Amino acid sequence: MAEFITVPRLVVAGTESGAGKTSFTVGLIRALRGRGLNVAVFKCGPDYLDPTYHARAAGRDCHNLDGWMMGRSAVLNTLAKGSAGADIAVIEGVMGLFDGASARGEDGSTAQIAKWIDAPVLLMVNASGMARSIAAVAHGFATFDPTLRLAGVICNRVGSKGHLELLRQASERTPVLGAMPSDQNLSFPERHLGLLAADERSVPERLLSAWAEVINQWCDLDAIMAVAKDVKPLEIEAAAPANVSRTCKCRIGIALDEAFHFYYVDNLSRLERAGAQLVMFSPVHDAHLPEVDGIYIGGGYPEAYAEQLAHNSAMRREIASFAADGGVVYGECGGLMYLCSELRTLEGRDYPMCAVVPARVEMCDRLQALGYVEARTHRQSILGDAGTRFRGHQFRYSRLTPLSSAAPAFRVVTRYGGQHCDEGFHIGNTIASYVHAHWASNPAAAAALVDACSRNSSVPR
Secondary structure, three states, rough: OOEEEEEOEEEEEEEOOOOOOHHHHHHHHHHHOOOOEEEEEEEEOOOOOHHHHHHHHHOEEEEEHHHHHHOOHHHHHHHHHOOOOOOEEEEOOOOOOOOOOOOOOOOHHHHHHHHHHOOOOOEEOOOOOOOHHHHHHHHHHHHOOOOOOOOEEEEEEEEHHHHHHHHHHHHHOOOEEEEEOOOOHHHOEOOOOEEEOOOOOOOOHHHHHHHHHHHHEEEHHHHHHHHHHOOOOEEEEOOOOOOOOOOHHHHEEEOOOOEEOOOOOOHHHHHHOOOEEEEEEEEOOOOOOOOEEEEEEEEEEEOOOOHHHHHOHHHHHHHHHHHHHHOOOEEEEEEHHHHHEEEEOOOEEEOOOOOOOOEEEEEOOOOOEEEEEEEOOOOEEEEEEEOOOOEEEEEEEEEEEEOOOOOOOOOEEEEOOOOOOEEEEEEEEEEEOOEEEEEHHHHHHHHHHHHHHHHHHOOOO
């Protein structure tokens, strides 16, 4: 039985990374909300940080849409679920419009997502010092893939309203629907991983409101709305009935605070649908673990809060004891770093961590790994049988030095280059690695994690 997605929708793409997609998207979301619209928000690609801005701006969860990690069916069903009840869906792209998992194909690109969801595209262009050349840029992007619908251009870093008018006159075939002037006072704060997460301390409300005002003053919001509405109902295959557990099988503690907050909404939802009750706790602030049957420590900034994490010795001891007693522990990237014995910051300071994983982690001033990977478990684990496969990505500025031998968690293959290597640690019921998994690539892994927790659960069933 078919279903249809009818929500008005548009994709905000860029000519390259840093074209201004996030600032424009955040401003657009707030400007649309200012008109009383309920805005559903999505982010192409594996990024965790931009979605925090979209969620803040929209007042609702932001869902990732990643062609390579999720596949077409999961992308369409995520769009359907994430846009339920919304008046419009705004999807921010990743990198440049045609950049993805391969230099020769569209897999994992914004263009792929735009075609799968049959959405018009607005192209962000750095127009500083540009006039008639805007027409050449728009023409090239519009004709590179004729099956893609490039509906308009947004010009970033314009010098004046007069400059914007020149750009409008120059680009006749693909209309310029607005612009954003350069204003350093409106820049979002950044660090080595990119933008800081959009909490109220790093990104005050006034900054979000200011970007909405920029969109209202510099963009044709009526024309942008018309673009979003110019879509046909999108037919999708109805998802197979999910095996949603009607009983609580177990409680899984989710590390969630300023140090750990990189989670895909879809991953957490899959745990809940499999029967887990998610219990949030803070490794930074809480003195004790909540009563849980498993622990999931996602990525984040443990290096930025290393002193606070080290000083919370009670929490570190309880996590170590939980793992030593056979409790289920799953850690990704920042979670792996926290589970190690020691963390050295860029300043050369050493801090004790949980000592679940026999390794020392050290921050580096250069990127150590970036890109998609496919992982395969070496043996039976909390993620399922030996040979369980899933897709994910890595993005890290740290490196590990093992302090003793331990079984690797996965055999991974990088999407770029196809290198094979062992990754992570498998110690008892603990799996910890640098891989950020997306379980849409293998939903059984999420169900297996819940089952592993439920086997040791004290939850009445």
